[in-house]
Every structure is written in C-alpha cells, then in structure tokens.
Amino acid sequence: MSCIFCRIVNGEIPAEVIAREPDVVAFLDVQPLADGHVLVVPRAHAAAVEDLSPEAADALFRTVVRLAGPVREGLGAAGTTIGINNGEATGQTVPHVHVHIVPRWPDDGAGTVHTIFPRRTSRTLPDVGAAIRKAIG
Numbered sequence: 001m002s003c004i005f006c007r008i009v010n011g012e013i014p015a016e017v018i019a020r021e022p023d024v025v026a027f028l029d030v031q032p033l034a035d036g037h038v039l040v041v042p043r044a045h046a047a048a049v050e051d052l053s054p055e056a057a058d059a060l061f062r063t064v065v066r067l068a069g070p071v072r073e074g075l076g077a078a079g080t081t082i083g084i085n086n087g088e089a090t091g092q093t094v095p096h097v098h099v100h101i102v103p104r105w106p107d108d109g110a111g112t113v114h115t116i117f118p119r120r121t122s123r124t125l126p127d128v129g130a131a132i133r134k135a136i137g
C-alpha cells in the first residue's frame with residue numbers, strides 16, 4: 001500500500017494524531033500552514049469527495065465539526081479556515097480525501113477561500129444552474 005494517508009491510518013507511519021475514531025483519523029499536517037493545521041481523513045481510502053460512501057462522508061464531516069472548536073481554542077485562534085482540495089487539478093497532492101482545518105488569527109496574512117479564485121466566469125447563473133441540475137439527474 002503506497003498511499004501515505006492509508007499508512008498513517010494503519011499506524012505504519014508515525015503522525016501527531018489528534019483523534020482516532022472508528023471511521024476517521026485526524027493528525028497534524030507535517031508541512032503546516034499555521035500552528036494547529038490539522039488533516040481529517042476517512043479511514044477507508046477514497047481519492048475524491050465524490051468517491052466517499054455516504055457513511056464515510058457523514059463520519060468525516062462529523063469529526064470536522066467536532067474538532068473545529070478545539071483546534072481553534074487549543075491554539076488560541078480567532079477562527080479556522082476549513083477546506084478540501086478535491087482532485088489533482090486543484091492542488092490535491094495526496095489522492096486520499098483530507099479536510100484541512102487551519103487556525104486563523106486577525107492579520108495573519110492569509111486570505112479567504114475567495115482569494116484563491118481569479119473570478120473568471122463566462123456563463124449566466126441560470127445556464128450554470130441548468131448544467132449542474134442536468135448532471136445531478
């Protein structure tokens with residue numbers, strides 16, 4: 001098994017683990033963007049969000065909800081930015097779903113989720129809405 005997050009989940013690679021739950025493990029990112037940068041991963045390997053089973057998705061987000069407050073409070077932060085890079089084209093470097101919880105402080109120099117996008121759009125909202133609704137089926 002070569003997936004580094006599966007190996008952490010299985011205890012084959014050491015990590016600074018924050019929580020071990022039946023379906024989810026949370027640990028500190030080894031290349032933290034800030035003190036307290038936590039990764040929350042499903043135990044079952046899934047490359048992308050859309051590959052998660054409903055049960056894995058439920059467990060994953062329940063753990064994110066449970067940890068967001070303690071991550072903020074434990075680091076004395078003012079808030080957290082929570083995000084997922086979903087797919088290689090988005091910058092996801094480990095193809096095992098992981099939710100970033102990054103503590104934030106006023107004037108910490110980081111941007112919002114909105115600042116990662118150049119706001120290039122070309123289609124109307126109704127056109128985009130129709131395209132997504134059609135894909136949902």
Ligand SMILES: [Zn+2]
Nearest residue numbers: 003006045096
């Ligand atoms: Zn994996």
